[in-house]
Amino acid sequence: MSVLLECKNLSHRYGKKVALDDVSFQIESGKIIGLFGPNGSGKTTLIKQIVGLLQDEKQAIKIDGEPVGETTKAKVSYSPDRLAFKGDRKVSDLLDFYELMYDDFDRGHAEEALAGLGIDTGEYIGKMSKGTGEKTQIILVMSRKAKLYVLDEPFAGIDPVARETVIRIMLQNMPEDASLLLSTHHIQETEQILDKAIFIKEGKIVFQKSVEEMREESGRSLSEAYMEVFR
Amino acid sequence: MPWNLDSDRPIFLQIVERLESDIVSGKYAPGEKLPAVRELAVEAAVNPNTMQKACAELERIGLVYSQRTSGRFVTEDKKRIDQTRKDLAKKTAKAFLQKMEELGISRDEALKLL
Numbered sequence: 001m002s003v004l005l006e007c008k009n010l011s012h013r014y015g016k017k018v019a020l021d022d023v024s025f026q027i028e029s030g031k032i033i034g035l036f037g038p039n040g041s042g043k044t045t046l047i048k049q050i051v052g053l054l055q056d057e058k059q060a061i062k063i064d065g066e067p068v069g070e071t072t073k074a075k076v077s078y079s080p081d082r083l084a085f086k087g088d089r090k091v092s093d094l095l096d097f098y099e100l101m102y103d104d105f106d107r108g109h110a111e112e113a114l115a116g117l118g119i120d121t122g123e124y125i126g127k128m129s130k131g132t133g134e135k136t137q138i139i140l141v142m143s144r145k146a147k148l149y150v151l152d153e154p155f156a157g158i159d160p161v162a163r164e165t166v167i168r169i170m171l172q173n174m175p176e177d178a179s180l181l182l183s184t185h186h187i188q189e190t191e192q193i194l195d196k197a198i199f200i201k202e203g204k205i206v207f208q209k210s211v212e213e214m215r216e217e218s219g220r221s222l223s224e225a226y227m228e229v230f231r
Numbered sequence: 232m233p234w235n236l237d238s239d240r241p242i243f244l245q246i247v248e249r250l251e252s253d254i255v256s257g258k259y260a261p262g263e264k265l266p267a268v269r270e271l272a273v274e275a276a277v278n279p280n281t282m283q284k285a286c287a288e289l290e291r292i293g294l295v296y297s298q299r300t301s302g303r304f305v306t307e308d309k310k311r312i313d314q315t316r317k318d319l320a321k322k323t324a325k326a327f328l329q330k331m332e333e334l335g336i337s338r339d340e341a342l343k344l345l
Binding site: 030031032164167168171172174176188191192193194195212215216219220221222223224 | 233236237238239240241242243269272273276277278279280281
């Protein structure tokens with residue numbers, strides 16, 4: 001199993017406030033990793049470093065052996081924690097945008113997935129329910145043939161049925177050797193799809209384990225482990 | 232619907248049990264092709280690597296066999312399937328008796344309840 005992402009001793013400050021403190025972990029190819037922690041623990045800062053939205057001056061993160069930059073951005077497909085598009089755009093505009101921006105975007109695949117969920121490409125983003133907006137965004141993100149998918153809270157404010165659909169979109173569309181980093185508060189809904197979980201607390205990693213090994217060794221669910229660490 | 236699995240027991244074992252029982256019950260008939268690993272993982276809403284491991288385990292214990300390019304098939308060996316049926320039945324009976332014991336009911340008393 002080869003290492004896709006390596007993060008070594010990453011720290012980040014906003015002024016005097018330490019957002020990430022000596023964070024190290026690896027993501028192997030073909031794995032699904034869950035990133036958990038309370039609000040303000042550093043999850044989004046870490047994700048912004050990985051996708052290149054914050055400067056990684058010390059080159060602490062390497063993706064496919066290269067420091068974060070244009071080359072790695074082309075291999076990483078990212079879904080931010082809010083809808084990335086304005087309401088006056090239609091789904092078809094987003095398809096055009098993705099096609100223009102990303103060489104690895106498979107438009108036919110995205111159209112098929114949208115049709116499968118009954119999402120009309122003529123629909124305006126602003127007129128959709130939150131759940132439909134999120135499904136659309138995840139379909140676009142997952143329709144790139146990336147090596148790493150990074151999803152920042154794809155379940156916020158959407159109902160349980162929509163959450164289940166989003167999980168299926170992820171599983172269905174992930175290429176076999178690609179990896180997925182999922183940051184979310186919805187631990188119970190996602191723990192069965194994870195290979196590994198990482199807990200982050202006040203900028204530090206306080207737990208990283210294979211979820212299946214944890215179940216075997218301690219007979220605990222990930223939700224229980226989370227409550228123990230953060231309660 | 233996602234499969235109803237306990238988050239505090241290894242998912243791998245639960246998937247194996249579920250697929251065993253699907254084969255015993257005839258949901259997947261002898262000789263029938265199993266859905267692809269990905270498809271099963273999406274149906275169950277579980278990690279695809281874990282589903283892959285579970286399917287490999289079914290193959291290892293002889294309940295399914297794979298044909299190089301065309302996927303995995305349920306064994307046509309009815310004796311093998313019957314063996315699994317008996318194993319699953321024994322497991323279920325054992326769990327029942329254990330539960331009765333926890334309730335303070337002896338084996339004989341438990342049998343009378345049936």
